Amino acid sequence: MKCLILAAGYATRLYPLTENFPKPLLKVGDKTILDWLIDDLKQTGLIDEYIVVTNHKFAHIFEEWSQGRYTIIDDGTIDNDHRLGAVKDIELGIHGGDGKSSGGGIKSDLLVMAGDNLLDFSLKGFLDYAREKGTTCIMRYFEPNDARLHKCGVVEVDATDRILTMEEKPAQPKSHWCCPPFYYYKKEDLQLVSQGIAEGCGTDAPGSFIAWLCSRTAVHAWEMPGPRYDIGSLESYEAVKKIFEKMS
Numbered sequence: 475m476k477c478l479i480l481a482a483g484y485a486t487r488l489y490p491l492t493e494n495f496p497k498p499l500l501k502v503g504d505k506t507i508l509d510w511l512i513d514d515l516k517q518t519g520l521i522d523e524y525i526v527v528t529n530h531k532f533a534h535i536f537e538e539w540s541q542g543r544y545t546i547i548d549d550g551t552i553d554n555d556h557r558l559g560a561v562k563d564i565e566l567g568i569h570g571g572d573g574k575s576s577g578g579g580i581k582s583d584l585l586v587m588a589g590d591n592l593l594d595f596s597l598k599g600f601l602d603y604a605r606e607k608g609t610t611c612i613m614r615y616f617e618p619n620d621a622r623l624h625k626c627g628v629v630e631v632d633a634t635d636r637i638l639t640m641e642e643k644p645a646q647p648k649s650h651w652c653c654p655p656f657y658y659y660k661k662e663d664l665q666l667v668s669q670g671i672a673e674g675c676g677t678d679a680p681g682s683f684i685a686w687l688c689s690r691t692a693v694h695a696w697e698m699p700g701p702r703y704d705i706g707s708l709e710s711y712e713a714v715k716k717i718f719e720k721m722s
Contacts, residue, residue: 478567482529483591484554494531498589503718518598523649527563559677575715588655597699603696611658614651614695623647627681635694640685
């Protein structure tokens with residue numbers, strides 16, 4: 475299995491901290507955000523390659539951080555106004571950064587995750603769940619705040635966790651189940667990413683492809699056993715640092 479990390483954003487809400495530095499490489503405790511995620515995954519022994527898709531502005535910083543340990547793909551963008559969008563970055567990562575829309579690329583199951591979220595639980599549970607289900611899977615958590623539901627992907631699920639519907643940033647949310655940017659793609663479904671884009675699935679939010687895919691094949695949603703920390707502002711960054719300093 476391979477892991478594709480989305481790190482091509484410009485984190486404008488954290489300026490000036492991230493004006494010339496990528497958010498996923500900010501330090502939390504004694505490690506970068508990305509190192510927290512990758513170190514957890516390495517303990518599972520299930521990932522044989524880590525691929526980071528970033529932008530042209532920050533590619534050299536990721537190369538220096540990686541020191542050859544991971545595959546770094548430059549999506550060619552230089553500012554927030556011209557970003558490709560998360561789904562197109564996923565497509566780029568799948569095909570090895572060559573921009574091709576068919577053939578080649580990753581031939582195994584794939585974990586896709588945003589590089590700017592932290593978790594207080596191991597991703598091993600999610601990987602075990604997805605392998606047991608044998609389908610593409612996402613994660614979900616209960617969001618009681620109605621206002622927040624309008625800002626994320628919202629899913630409806632049946633008694634077996636299968637997704638009935640999914641919608642990004644819905645005007646009228648159909649449930650209180652939100653999905654963070656962590657996705658387990660079966661290798662068969664990777665071949666459908668380019669088709670989904672061509673059919674207008676949306677490319678900005680990473681869950682847009684899942685919203686398209688779940689109406690065509692089985693996709694299941696694993697309930698998270700603990701909280702996740704989305705570092706979206708200077709205030710949230712400072713709060714997360716205090717939490718994780720105790721774990722360092």
